[in-house]
Amino acid sequence: MTDLAFIPVFRPLLPPADAVAAYLRQADAARFYTNRGPLVRRLEQRLAAALGLPGHAVRTASSGTAAIEVAILAHAGPARADRPLALIPGYTFAATALAAERCGYVPHFVDVGPETWAVDPAALARHPLLARTGLILPVAPFGRMPDMADLARLSRDTGIPVVLDAAAGFEQVLDRPALVTAEVPMAISFHATKTFSTGEGGAILWLDAAGQDRAVQVANFGFRLSRECRIAGTNAKMSEYHAAVGLAMLDGFADRRADYARVAAAWRRLAAGFSLPGRLYTAPEVSSAYVLLWAEDETAFLALETACTAARIETRRWYEAGLQDQPHFAHLGRDAMAGTRAVGRRLLGLPMACDLTEEAIATVLATLHRAAAALPPARAAG
Numbered sequence: 001m002t003d004l005a006f007i008p009v010f011r012p013l014l015p016p017a018d019a020v021a022a023y024l025r026q027a028d029a030a031r032f033y034t035n036r037g038p039l040v041r042r043l044e045q046r047l048a049a050a051l052g053l054p055g056h057a058v059r060t061a062s063s064g065t066a067a068i069e070v071a072i073l074a075h076a077g078p079a080r081a082d083r084p085l086a087l088i089p090g091y092t093f094a095a096t097a098l099a100a101e102r103c104g105y106v107p108h109f110v111d112v113g114p115e116t117w118a119v120d121p122a123a124l125a126r127h128p129l130l131a132r133t134g135l136i137l138p139v140a141p142f143g144r145m146p147d148m149a150d151l152a153r154l155s156r157d158t159g160i161p162v163v164l165d166a167a168a169g170f171e172q173v174l175d176r177p178a179l180v181t182a183e184v185p186m187a188i189s190f191h192a193t194k195t196f197s198t199g200e201g202g203a204i205l206w207l208d209a210a211g212q213d214r215a216v217q218v219a220n221f222g223f224r225l226s227r228e229c230r231i232a233g234t235n236a237k238m239s240e241y242h243a244a245v246g247l248a249m250l251d252g253f254a255d256r257r258a259d260y261a262r263v264a265a266a267w268r269r270l271a272a273g274f275s276l277p278g279r280l281y282t283a284p285e286v287s288s289a290y291v292l293l294w295a296e297d298e299t300a301f302l303a304l305e306t307a308c309t310a311a312r313i314e315t316r317r318w319y320e321a322g323l324q325d326q327p328h329f330a331h332l333g334r335d336a337m338a339g340t341r342a343v344g345r346r347l348l349g350l351p352m353a354c355d356l357t358e359e360a361i362a363t364v365l366a367t368l369h370r371a372a373a374a375l376p377p378a379r380a381a382g
């Protein structure tokens with residue numbers, strides 16, 4: 001047992017200290033360390049340029065969670081007594097619902113579809129609680145983007161602001177900048193476990209210039225052109241230190257994406273040689289930070305998960321079986337959550353890294369294959 005190497009589910013690699021240091025020295029020289037300093041503004045400009053979008057389309061934040069909060073406060077404002085609810089998919093990371101709570105909303109969990117792993121905008125447009133809802137907060141799970149026109153229509157038809165948690169969607173937006181709209185602000189995470197990272201950090205992507213001015217104001221205590229707090233705010237500013245990491249990351253990001261593409265291609269190529277009891281999702285269908293196996297049923301899911309653990313291969317139930325079942329959220333309202341629970345018991349996170357070796361991938365695949373072969377024969381044949 002002890003001779004088996006541990007394979008982590010994700011292994012971040014941020015720019016080396018020397019690459020960051022060149023930018024840090026600029027902060028030293030400027031004696032500017034936060035409060036939208038030159039490095040933050042340059043990072044925002046370079047990200048907007050990389051997307052081919054106007055400069056105001058990108059505003060940074062201190063984390064992805066902070067970016068969700070800022071987008072909510074800038075677009076929907078804090079919750080009002082007559083519309084306290086936020087409709088949020090059960091199948092998401094805790095940050096989504098926590099951010100809504102920090103803005104005063106009471107999450108109400110809605111179900112996701114087994115194909116999209118996301119909410120159905122058409123179903124939300126008929127949701128019975130819309131009259132008490134002040135915010136709709138869909139999620140792009142693992143970077144799988146929704147149809148933004150559907151979300152804009154949902155907002156228009158219901159009159160309820162929609163904010164998208166697209167925390168893992170940075171690459172998808174890079175490849176399709178038209179996803180960024182004026183109607184639906186989206187929040188991106190630059191956490192170390194995401195593909196583009198500043199260590200901790202995030203951004204609001206939004207074409208609404210006045211909205212982005214509000215986002216800047218929200219992120220800086222509600223101040224605007226004075227030290228007077230004028231709207232609900234917080235401190236969600238990215239520091240110059242984190243921006244330095246981001247600028248160094250951006251310098252090497254084309255190479256990084258090529259590395260990820262090679263590993264994702266290796267996953268697909270090597271997986272083709274095995275009969276897996278399920279379907280593999282890799283980039284560009286999902287963010288490069290993830291390789292996901294959609295197991296054919298819960299029995300297979302559990303067998304594969306157990307086999308990996310025994311072989312010292314780390315897997316992850318990224319969003320568990322949904323937030324509605326987690327202790328902090330268990331008392332909150334929810335719809336029937338069959339889709340959320342099914343996805344939670346079928347979607348298995350497998351190891352990924354920009355430098356994951358083909359040998360490691362082959363080890364994981366052989367382990368999955370052996371576990372599948374040991375399943376009851378009627379099912380293993382399927």
Ligand SMILES: *Cc1c(COP(=O)(O)O)cnc(C)c1O
Binds near residue numbers: 166
């Ligand atoms: C990563 C992630 C977040 C949180 O982002 P942080 O930068 O860690 O605050 C929120 N929602 C989803 C869906 C995520 O994947």
